[in-house]
Amino acid sequence: MAKAKPTEVITEFKLRQMNLKDEMCKDFVVYSNEVNLSRAFAYLAPGFKPIAGHALWAMWVNGRRSNKPYTKSAKVEGEVMSFSPHGGSYGSLARMAADYIYHIPYIDGHGSFGSAIGGPTPGAARYTKMRLSKFTEDVLFYNTKLLDMGLNYLEEDPEPILKSWQALLPLLFITNTSGMGYTVSNSWSSGNLYEFKEQLINYLKTGKTDCSNMYPDFPTGGVIVNKSDMKELYETGKGTIRLRGKTEIDGNTIRILSLPYQVYPEQFIDDIKKYINNNANTITDVSNLCGKKGFKIEIDCEDGTAEYTLDQLFKKTCLQVNISDERKAIDESGKPTLITFQHYMESFVNGNIELVIKEANYNLEEIKNRLELIEGLLNALEIIDEIIATIKKSKSMDDAKQAIMGMKKYKFSERQADYIVHTPLGRLANLEQVKIHDEKKELEKQKTLNEDLATNRKSQEKYFLGRFNALIDKYAWERKTEVIDVVVDNSTEKPARIAKPASLKPKKEFMIVLTSENCLKRIDVMKFRQTEEDEKNFKVAGNQKIVMVSNKGQMYKVFSNMIDLCLPTASGTPITNIRPEIGDEQIVAIYSDDVDIPYIYFLTKNGLGKMSECKSTLHLSKAIGTVVCGLKSDDDEIISIKLLKEGEKIEITTSAGRKEIIDPGKPQGRGAAGKKVIYLKKDETITEVHSV
Numbered sequence: 001m002a003k004a005k006p007t008e009v010i011t012e013f014k015l016r017q018m019n020l021k022d023e024m025c026k027d028f029v030v031y032s033n034e035v036n037l038s039r040a041f042a043y044l045a046p047g048f049k050p051i052a053g054h055a056l057w058a059m060w061v062n063g064r065r066s067n068k069p070y071t072k073s074a075k076v077e078g079e080v081m082s083f084s085p086h087g088g089s090y091g092s093l094a095r096m097a098a099d100y101i102y103h104i105p106y107i108d109g110h111g112s113f114g115s116a117i118g119g120p121t122p123g124a125a126r127y128t129k130m131r132l133s134k135f136t137e138d139v140l141f142y143n144t145k146l147l148d149m150g151l152n153y154l155e156e157d158p159e160p161i162l163k164s165w166q167a168l169l170p171l172l173f174i175t176n177t178s179g180m181g182y183t184v185s186n187s188w189s190s191g192n193l194y195e196f197k198e199q200l201i202n203y204l205k206t207g208k209t210d211c212s213n214m215y216p217d218f219p220t221g222g223v224i225v226n227k228s229d230m231k232e233l234y235e236t237g238k239g240t241i242r243l244r245g246k247t248e249i250d251g252n253t254i255r256i257l258s259l260p261y262q263v264y265p266e267q268f269i270d271d272i273k274k275y276i277n278n279n280a281n282t283i284t285d286v287s288n289l290c291g292k293k294g295f296k297i298e299i300d301c302e303d304g305t306a307e308y309t310l311d312q313l314f315k316k317t318c319l320q321v322n323i324s325d326e327r328k329a330i331d332e333s334g335k336p337t338l339i340t341f342q343h344y345m346e347s348f349v350n351g352n353i354e355l356v357i358k359e360a361n362y363n364l365e366e367i368k369n370r371l372e373l374i375e376g377l378l379n380a381l382e383i384i385d386e387i388i389a390t391i392k393k394s395k396s397m398d399d400a401k402q403a404i405m406g407m408k409k410y411k412f413s414e415r416q417a418d419y420i421v422h423t424p425l426g427r428l429a430n431l432e433q434v435k436i437h438d439e440k441k442e443l444e445k446q447k448t449l450n451e452d453l454a455t456n457r458k459s460q461e462k463y464f465l466g467r468f469n470a471l472i473d474k475y476a477w478e479r480k481t482e483v484i485d486v487v488v489d490n491s492t493e494k495p496a497r498i499a500k501p502a503s504l505k506p507k508k509e510f511m512i513v514l515t516s517e518n519c520l521k522r523i524d525v526m527k528f529r530q531t532e533e534d535e536k537n538f539k540v541a542g543n544q545k546i547v548m549v550s551n552k553g554q555m556y557k558v559f560s561n562m563i564d565l566c567l568p569t570a571s572g573t574p575i576t577n578i579r580p581e582i583g584d585e586q587i588v589a590i591y592s593d594d595v596d597i598p599y600i601y602f603l604t605k606n607g608l609g610k611m612s613e614c615k616s617t618l619h620l621s622k623a624i625g626t627v628v629c630g631l632k633s634d635d636d637e638i639i640s641i642k643l644l645k646e647g648e649k650i651e652i653t654t655s656a657g658r659k660e661i662i663d664p665g666k667p668q669g670r671g672a673a674g675k676k677v678i679y680l681k682k683d684e685t686i687t688e689v690h691s692v
Contacts, residue, residue, distance in 0.1 A: 031182065032181075032182035032183065035181055035182045036181040036182055036184065036330075036336055037050075037330060037334075038050050039051070039086065039179070039181075040179035040180055040181035040182075040185075040186070041179055041181055041186055041328060041329055041330050041336050042172055042175075042177055042179070042186070042188070042329045042330070043162040043163055043165070043329065043330045044172065044329045044330060044331045044332070044339065044344070044347050045162075045163065045164060045165055045166045045167065045347070045351050046140065046162055046165040046166070046167050046171065047167050047170065047171025047172035047173070047175060048106075048171060048172070048175070048177070049092075049177065049179065050084070050162060051084055051086065051089060051092045052092060052096060052106070053160065053162050053165065054080055054083040054084035054089075054159070055076075055080045055083075055084065055089055055092060055093055055096070056096075056106060056107075056132065056136060056140065057083060057159050057160060058076070058079045058080045058082060058083050058084075059076060059079070059080075059107075059130075059131070059132050060132065060141055060144070061157075062076075062079050064076060064130070064131045064132055065131060065132055065137065066108060066131060066132050066133060066134045066136075066137055068131060069131075070108075070110045070129035070130060070131050071129060071130065071131060072125070072126065072128075072129055073090060073093060073094070073109075073111075073125040073126075073127075073128040073129060073130050074090075074125040074126045076093060076130055077089050077090045077093060077125055080093070082152060082154070082156075082157060083152045083153070083157070083159050084153075085153045090122075090125045093107060093130065094109070094113050094114070094122035094128070097109030097113045097122075097130055098113050098114055098120070098122075099219065100114070100115060100116040100219055100220055101120070101176065101219060101262070102175065102176075102219065103174055103175075103190060103193075103217075103219050103477060104133070104135045104174075104475055104477075105133055105135075106132075106133055106135070106136045107130050107131070107132060107133055107136070108130065108131050108132065108133040108134075109128060109129070109130045110128065110129040110130065111123050111127055111128030111129055112127075112128065113128065116220050116258075116259075116264070116295065117264070117265060117290040117291070117295060118264075119264045119266060120262070120264070135475055138168070138471060138474070138475075139167050139168045139169045139171065139471065140165070140167055140168075142168060143359065145362065146355065146358055146359055146362060147160040147161075147164075147165060148160065148161045148164045148165075149161065163330070163332075163334065166351040166352060166354070166355045168352065168355075168467060168468065168471055169193070169468070169471055169472075169475070170193075170196055170344070170348050172188060172329060172344070173190070173191050173196055173344060173348075174190050174191055174192075174193060174196075175188065175190055176188065176189055176190045176218070176219075176261065176262075181336060184328065184336055185326060185328075186326055186327065186328035186329065186336065187323075187324060187325050187326050187327070188325060188327050188329075189216040189218070189241055189261075189323055189325050190216060190217060190218060190219070191214065191215075191216055191217055192215075192217040192476075192477070192479050193472055193475065193476035193477065194472070194476050194477075194478070194479075195213070195214060195215070195217075195479075197468070197469070197472050197476070199214070199341075199345065200345065200348075200349070200465075200468070201465075203345050203349065204349070204461055204465065208342070209341050209342050209345050211230075211231045211234035211235050211341055212231055214230060214231070214234040214341060215227070215230045215481070215483045216230070216233075216241055216325075216481065217479050217480055217481045218243070218260075218261040218480065218481050219261070219480065220258055220259070220260075220261050220262075220480075221246060221258045221480040221481050221482075222243045222244060222245055222246060222258055222259070222260050222261060222481050222482070223243070223244045223245070223246055223481070223482045223483075223484060224241055224242065224243055224244075224481060224482070224483045224484070225242045225243075225244055225320070225484055225485065225486045226240070226241070226242045226485065226486070227483045227484055227485045228485050229241075230483070233325055234340070234341040235340060235341065235342075236338075236340060237325075237326070237327040237328070237338045237339050237340045237341075237343075238325065238326050238327070238338070239324075239325055240322050240323065240324050240325070241322070241323040241324075241325065242320060242321075242322055242323075243260040243261060243320065243321055243322075243323055243481075244260065244314060244319060244320045245257070245258050245259040245260055245263070245268075245319050245320075246258040246482070247310060247319075249306045249307060249310065251306070252300060252301045252302070252303055252304075252305070252306050253298055253299065253300050253301070253306065254298070254299040254301065254306055254309065254310050254313075255296060255297070255298055255299075256268070256295075256296065256297040256298075256299070256319070257295060257296060258295055259295075259318070259319065260318065260319070260320065260321045260323075261321075261323070263318045263319075263321060265288055265290050265295075265297060267318055268297070268317060268318055268319065269286060269288060269297070271316075271317035271318050271319075272286055272299070272313070272317060274317075275312070275313065275316050275317055277543055277559060277561050281542075282301050282302045282305040282308065282309045282312075283299055283300070283301055283302075283309060284300045284301060284302060285298075285299070285300040286298070286299050286300075287299075287300075299313075326338070327339045327340075331343070331347060332347065349464075352464045352468070353457075353460050353461065353464060355464075356453055356460045356463050356464050357453070357454055357460065359453075360450040360451075360453035360454040361450075361454055363446065363450045364447065364450045364451065364454065367443050367446055367447045367450065368447075369415075370443055371440065371443050371444070371447070372413065372415060372416060373415065373416060373419045374436060374439060374440045374443065375416075375440070376410075376412055376413065376415075376416025376417070376419060376420060377416075377419065377420060377423060377436060378436060378437070378440065379410040379412070379416075380404075380410075380412075380416075380420045381433060381436075383407075383409060383410070386407070387404065387420065390403045390404060390407075391403075391404075391421065397421050400417075400421050401414070401417040401418055401421055402417075404417040404420055404421070405417045507541035507542030508524075508541070508542060509525040509539055509540070509541050510522050510523060510524060510525055510539070510540055510541075510560060510565070511523045511524075511525055511528040511537050511538070511539055511540075512537060512538055512539075512540055512546055512560060512563065512590065513534050513536070513537040513572065514534075514535050514536040514537070514548075514587055514589075514590045515533045515534055515535060515571070515572050516533045516535050517533060517571065517572070517574075518574065518575050518576075518586055518587055519571060519572030519573055519574050519575065520546075520563045520572055520573050520575055520578065520590075521534075521563065521564075521566050521568075521570060521572035521573070522560060522563040522564065522565050522566065523565070523566060523567070523568055524565070525539060527567065527568060528568055529568050530568075531568060531569060533571075536589065536590055538590070538591070538592060540560050540592060542560075543559050543560055543561040544559070544560045544592060544593065544594070545557050545558070545559060545560075545592070545593030545594075546558050546559070546560055546563075546590055546591075546592065546593065547590065547591045547592070547593055547595075547618050548575070548579075548582075548587045548589070548590050549587070549588055549589050549590075549628060549629075549638070549641055550582060550585035550586060550587055550588060550638075551585060551586045551587075551588050551637040551638050551639070552585050552631065552637060552638070553602070553627055553628055553629035553630060553631055553638055554582075554585060554625050554626065554627060554628070555617065555618070555620070555622075555625075555626045555627075555628045556579050556581070556582060556624060556625065556626075557593065557622075557624075558578050558579060562578050563578065575587055579624070581624050581625055588638050588639070588640070588641055589641040591618060591643070593618070593619070595614060595618060595643065597614060597643040597644065597645060598613060598614060598615075598644075598645065598646060599611050599612070599613060599614060599643070599644040599645070599646075599664070599667065600612055600613075600614050600617055600618060600628075600641060600642070600643055600644070601641065601642045601643075601644050601650055601664050601691075602628075602629040602638050602640075602641055602674065603638070603639060603640045603641075603642075603650070603652070603677070603686070603689055604631065604636045604637060604638050604639065604674070605636055605637050605638075605639050605685075605686070606632075606633070606635075606636045606680070607676055607677060607678040607679060607680050607686070608632065608636070608673060608674045608675065608676055608677065609650065609662060609664070609674050609675065609677035609678075610629060610668050610672055610673065610674025610675070611644065611664035611665060611666070611667050611668065612628065612629070612667050612668055612669070612670065612672075613667045614643070616667075616669070616670060617670055626670070627670055627671055628670050629670070629672075629673070629674070630670075630671045630672055630673040630674075631673055632673045639686060639689075640686070640689035642689060642690075642691045643691070644664060644691055645691075648664075648691045648692065649661050649662060649663055649664065649691070649692050650662040650664055650677075650689065650690070650691060650692070651688075651689070651690045651691070651692045652677070652678055652686055652688070652689055653686070653687050653688035653689075654678070654680065654684050654685065654686055654687060655683075655684055655685045655686075655687050656681065656684045658684075660678055661692060662677045662678070
């Protein structure tokens with residue numbers, strides 16, 4: 001039998017014209033909303049970002065409770081995927097288990113989740129275990145029946161709506177969190193629960209908050225040194241916190257007892273190494289004594305320099321950091337909003353009062369339903385013989401229910417009739433009847449209490465405050481972070497400087513040499529003698545910055561300690577080993593970074609010259625590839641660079657024996673290529689350049 005030919009399916013495509021600009025604007029709005037509302041910002045009511053909410057709810061619905069055994073983190077991470085479309089949630093889960101990041105971790109972790117000493121990197125998810133902490137259950141899962149529910153992103157499973165998920169404690173206030181949204185960012189530094197309690201009591205009395213004594217409090221402690229700026233931070237939602245590690249000086253030893261929040265020992269010791277390499281060294285030894293007994297780093301200093309060294313460490317290492325807060329969150333409006341402390345307190349109190357009302361109304365509905373059954377049962381007990389006879393005569397339970405509902409003395413509802421039919425005969429005993437009467441009295445008492453809670457503001461505040469205080473007594477902590485104002489010099493309104501000790505050892509002197517082979521040498525000044533290949537040299541003291549200018553008009557900077565110490569006869573270190581970015585460029589001149597001559601003059605192979613100010617060229621801070629002299633053509637290059645004092649001129653000698661004295665003219669910018677200062681004949685070249 002011949003096979004039938006397949007029917008051809010012809011699909012018609014219709015082209016639709018669209019305005020590209022409008023479509024891009026529409027897509028931008030959709031994308032930015034997705035980033036800001038679903039990833040970057042915390043919600044004000046629960047106090048955490050969406051990923052945290054998804055993760056905690058996934059753990060709750062999957063039974064990862066505080067009274068259950070720990071579960072592998074990898075399994076928990078997989079379960080979170082049902083509620084969060086963004087993969088890789090283990091980082092967020094591990095962070096919520098870290099007591100050096102959260103004052104009270106949301107997750108009870110088992111295994112390595114990093115530490116304030118070892119760093120923030122957790123163990124792999126296949127090795128660690130976790131479950132919800134009791135704190136999270138008390139504050140977020142107190143009654144899941146009260147949560148407003150929606151569907152997850154798959155539209156398969158229910159999950160709480162973050163905007164209305166009210167926490168019983170001010171989680172955002174006590175959490176360090178930050179996020180980068182689209183066109184807007186946010187950053188929050190944690191506070192102290194006891195101090196929040198004081199403000200809450202004051203707010204319930206006056207309707208206002210007083211930020212005069214409000215200060216951040218970090219899990220790892222430290223010292224805030226700009227105390228007077230904190231009031232503005234809480235009043236406006238924006239500000240900078242200058243945070244130091246805790247330190248003490250014992251003789252010539254500096255002891256570091258803590259580091260700023262999220263600064264770790266390895267990072268701090270690396271900073272100390274850079275400080276030693278780049279500054280006059282007063283440090284003789286560094287000991288990292290951090291371990292099971294606690295946090296301690298000891299820095300030994302030269303005699304009489306400990307105070308000065310500590311001041312320098314605050315300025316030049318991560319022993320002091322600036323933390324910029326911009327406290328934005330998604331509030332009742334559904335948009336990222338800058339949150340003042342007054343706004344936060346209003347939202348927290350109103351959200352909890354609404355929760356009390358919601359809970360009271362829910363309880364009233366439960367009490368009403370229970371009272372209906374109890375009253376039906378008590379009425380049935382009054383005519384119990386008739387009830388029993390009716391049930392015995394009925395053919396089925398449904399017939400018995402209908403017969404009971406049809407009795408004339410009491411009009412039993414369907415629910416009451418069903419409850420009566422299913423009540424065991426044992427409950428007809430006198431003792432059980434007493435219990436039923438007692439239950440009715442308790443229900444009526446609870447009904448009165450909840451009716452009052454649903455309508456009376458004072459009762460609502462009292463109930464809310466009682467529950468809040470119980471949680472404070474259970475979970476609050478004493479302040480970990482000290483708050484001071486550093487000593488200020490009134491004449492400059494800046495922190496007072498500690499003078500450099502006169503007893504500092506003089507810096508050792510070296511000669512820095514540039515050779516004809518594009519190499520650098522660092523030679524002890526006592527051993528220096530010039531060799532034939534040495535083209536340029538100058539003296540430095542200690543570890544000084546060296547400025548190098550190439551034949552292509554690029555400036556590079558290195559520290560003298562980066563150049564190998566060698567003998568005068570050594571060939572030196574190739575410059576590309578120190579600064580690979582230089583490539584095949586040739587270094588034309590080298591200078592000390594602190595040169596105090598006002599002008600620098602560039603002369604090119606093709607006879608173009610330019611004068612610039614040293615402060616706008618050599619003194620720039622950028623270390624790699626800064627243009628200090630432009631070139632008009634690819635075949636041109638800089639052949640000579642001279643430093644000029646005020647009024648000096650340039651003398652140029654050519655291969656033809658010509659000598660010309662050039663007026664350098666007015667200073668030009670870094671990118672300028674200069675002007676023609678000498679016209680060269682065919683095969684004539686510049687042989688010497690001097691300042692006169």
